[in-house]
Amino acid sequence: MRWKGRRESDNVEDQRGGDSGGLGGALGNSVGSRIGGRGGLAAGGLGTIVIIIIVMLMGGDPMQILQQQGGATQQYQQQHAPPQQTSAQEEELASFIKVVLADNEDIWGELMNNMNKQYRYPKLVMFRNSVHSGCGGASAETGPFYCPADEKVYIDLEFYQTMKNQFKASGDFAMAYVIAHEVGHHVQHVLGISDRVHRMQQSVSEEEANQLSVKLELQADFLAGVWAHHDQKTKNILEEGDIEEALRTAEAIGDDRLQMQARGYVSPESFTHGTSKQRMYWFKKGFETGDIRQGDTFKSIN
Template sequence: MRWQNKRLSDNVEDRRGSGGGGMRTVGIGGGIGGIIIIVLALLFNKDPQQVLQQVQQQGGGASQPAEQVTRGSDETSRFASTVLAYTEDVWTEQFSQMNKSYTPPKMVLFSDATESGCGFAQSAMGPFYCPADDKVYLDLSFFNEMQERFNVVGDFAMAYVIAHEVGHHVQNLLGISAKVQSMRQRMSEKEYNKLSVKLELQADFLAGVWANHAQKMDTILEAGDIEEALNAASAVGDDKLQQATQGRVVPDAFTHGTSAQRMYWFKKGFETGDIKQGDTFSEN
């Protein structure tokens, strides 16, 4: 990805090295971050909420970190800031075409643990978007974990992760997330899991739409970049994670979609660049 010496986002809060936040209850939430909790649960044959509670207990008791606004002081944080800036440019333009105003999310860079509007967050949860404070939370060490545990390499694989979480922000601004959440109390866990999958696949689609328009804006793509994103999407498919951790696939427990589904929707978003083509809820 061609990103060096490009615009950095002003919407970055760097909390690295400031310690963990006070413990509160937090839901697993949408995005790639929830996958890490699910993987841990499968490994130890526990309910994801139980694993989450254990993660929270390990980080409780620390003082509230001070928020420091920064544009990044190292290469990985500068990369994340640059990708965020590209999402701001693309979605501002796309919302304008829909006669809407785009308010970009903040990105919080943290190490180990921090407080979020959705409660206590720890690195083991992975990247996630919190609709309560409109922020994307990211421990940059997750990118090392992608390479070591999932064999996912390449800078555009990292860009896909960020674009996916920003996709959840787009869903929130468009009212899609609230509509899905409002249906939760009226559905069984099995039914809601299917709905959750559709929401996640749409975030993958939106990441693809972003890549399409970022490329048109500034020719950011290099050879192999889309393959890197597709490899990342494949690596975090529910079927692949379940097979690796428990030796079998349980479709009723899916929350993010299969590897094939995630690759399909990202690719469709990239190839069409048309947000109207991303109605994952109408497709089986």
């Protein structure tokens, strides 16, 4: 992706330095809407240990955990992590993220304006190890997520390495897709889509709630594609292989792929983010059309 020398967003809170506060309850899950990957879906009534194991094994919609916990935020203990120095490489990644966020501001500001919608820019929090969010605590294990309560995207920069090592998805545009997906959740929040879906999820079975989560996640993938379409059109950001990087990432974090890797079998009723094929399909559809009206995943997920 061509990004150097362009505007960096000011809406970034850097919480990487010093004492960020650790997670007390050892529950590495969080709330908000994630890109997929590690983190927690849990069935009701399960004990903490079982939840932890499931959190480690499956991708999922952490809102469900919040709901089960009655909206209570988790307890924290202060962890006194030694101050860490950031490498030049990490600083470059931080700059990159700020540019991608700025690009998202430009595109969504414009698209929302065209729809006569008031748009509030989301904030992005960079953290290390663990973080307090308006939706509860999160550790780096959670992966990037969006919290509608404080309208912030949370990302641990180590996730870039995780994508490379664990998901075999690498490249700067893979990271751009991840950020755009989380901003996509913010767009869903601003449009009132996610709040409506979360309300619906409270009155249906777990399986149906998971299906709704899949639709929401695929729509966030679609919106990431819409962003890429317009960013390319206005700023000519794409280099050879960039779209393939995003598609490979979407493929790598499909529920079917992750479940197969984690436990050797797949249970579609527990999917919360969609299959690899669906995730690729929706990102691509957003990228090819650039038309937000084409993204009704609630009508059909393809």
